[in-house]
Amino acid sequence: MNFTRWSARLPGTQRRAAARTDTTLPPDRRADGSVPTARAEQLTDEAPPVPSVDDLPTRDVLDRVPALVALVHGPDHRIAYVNDAYVTAFGARPLGRGAREALPELDALGLFPLLDQVQRSGRPRTLKSRKAPDGRSYTFTCTPVTEGDGGDRGVLVFATDVTDHAEAAARLRASERRQRETAVTLQRSLLPQELEEPDDLRVAATYHPGGTEAAVGGDWYDVITLGGGRTALVIGDVMGRGVRAAAVMGQLRTAVRAYARLDLPPHEVLQLLDGLATEIDANQIATCVYAIHDPNEGRLVYASAGHLPILVRDETGTVQRADEPTGPPLGTGGWMHASGSIALTPGSTAVLYTDGLVERRNEDLDEGIAALERALSGATGSPQVVCDRLVRSAGVTPDHDDDVAVLVLQHPARKGPEAELFRNATLELLGGVEAAPRARAFASGVLASWRFPADLHDSGVLATSELVANSLQHGTPPMRLRLRRTDRRLIIEVTDGDDHLPRRRRAEPGDESGRGIAIVATIASHWGSRRTPGGGKSVWCEFVLPKP
Secondary structure, three states: OOHHHHHOOOOOHHHHHHHOOOOOOOOOOOOOOOOOHHHHHHHOOOOOOOOOHHHOOHHHHHHHOOOEEEEEEOOOOEEEEEOHHHHHHHOOOOOOOEHHHHOHHHHHOOOHHHHHHHHHHOOOEEEEEEEOOOOOEEEEEEEEEEOOOOOOEEEEEEEEEOHHHHHHHHHHHHHHHHHHHHHHHHHHHHOOOOOOOOOOOEEEEEEEOOOOOOOOOEEEEEEEEEEOOEEEEEEEEEOOOOHHHHHHHHHHHHHHHHHHOOOOOHHHHHHHHHHHHHHHOOOOOEEEEEEEEEOOOOEEEEEEEOOOOEEEEOOOOOEEEEOOOOEOOEOOOOOOOOOEEEEOOOOEEEEEEOHHHOOOOOOOHHHHHHHHHHHHHOOOOOHHHHHHHHHHHOOOOOOOOOOEEEEEEEEOOOOOHHHHOOEEEEEEOOOOOOHHHHHHHHHHHHHHHOOOOHHHHHHHHHHHHHHHHHHHHHOOOOOEEEEEEOOOEEEEEEEEOOOOOOOOOOOOOOOOOOOHHHHHHHHOOEEEEEEOOOOOEEEEEEEEOOOO
């Protein structure tokens, strides 16, 4: 094997040879005194000869380079040369032997298909950062070489040690993975660890952080029991990613829970959130939908701030969108939000979600929502099963490019013995003060028919008497008493036409009134009041049922 002739095909040799041209010095220009005689003579002296690259001993150069070099030729890749660095790394190799037998380290690295490809195509190929059997990492560059015109084709294997770079990259990846785990832990810690369990609804939620970056998003959800059998459900998405978005999300979620305790209509809650979002960060906006379920009305009352529509599937499989009304995102300011409603009858399922579930690159958003509707129409089972099915149907994977939050609620259609645990009784309070004894008799008969223990029966009748008396004294017609039981509690509610909300206060010894609400607050587990949409108010209290 004439190695000098093979070296003529090494990378760059031909380019350097073509770039060299014979140059001759121009004749001396000795204008009148323009160049001193001594200087002119110096310029015309020939420079010492510089050795040409072609004249360098190629083998000596390759023997001394720190990179690993091997030269193979022929279809079976017979070894023509390995340099000293290669021998130091993998040991001596017999020349003339096939590489598959004599260079097992290349086989372990899967390099032979690349050698075959380079030899067939005549084009160089690179294999980046492969870990060799000696424990170090190398980047391999395979370059085709040819001996003479039409001679045997060979491949020059040039391996650069990149172990330090590979280890640094591995450390960086590990650091990014730890940062992402920390960010996801922060995000999840700001979400509810356990969802509250309303009496009349079954709920489930799921959250999937998007992508592999450390910057998580600002998706959130929550379920809040308001008392009196009502339940608030909220889902939102802070624009942007990172710790800042997660921090804004945490503040908004906390504010939602505080505003929900005021038992305000959905549009008023969003109005308060809008102002708060502007105060938190004027450059940050968020979408949100806030909904309230009242089992007595069989509807979901909601308000939306630029969020995607709620989807409701009835027991026949028909899916409806709660599109209107909707307003701009939170943080824009100056908008009067409005509430809408959609039926949520027994057997229905509602889905609240963020844009990561339906938004895809190069695809219209309405197409994603339509696909979710189709998936929901055939989704049956528990809320958690529906959650999982919707996420799978949307193609959400661990490397999904956006966060996904989904909240599913079901209003189950109860039958048989279970239905006996959920009952209602209503009495219209007509007339004057004589309505009070009628209300006490009505409550006593209903609670006796529901077979409550004697102490709960007596407490229920007393609470009914005080709430009705308070309404008769301070309220206006129409007045109504509603008794409701679930599998967990007894709820007593009185509504009237006056919108002045009662408050608990301490009555002085000489006061003839002011003790009714204090008595109710003392004997009941919880009590509260709220304004009703059509004007007027509702005052309620509830008792936790003893466990069977």
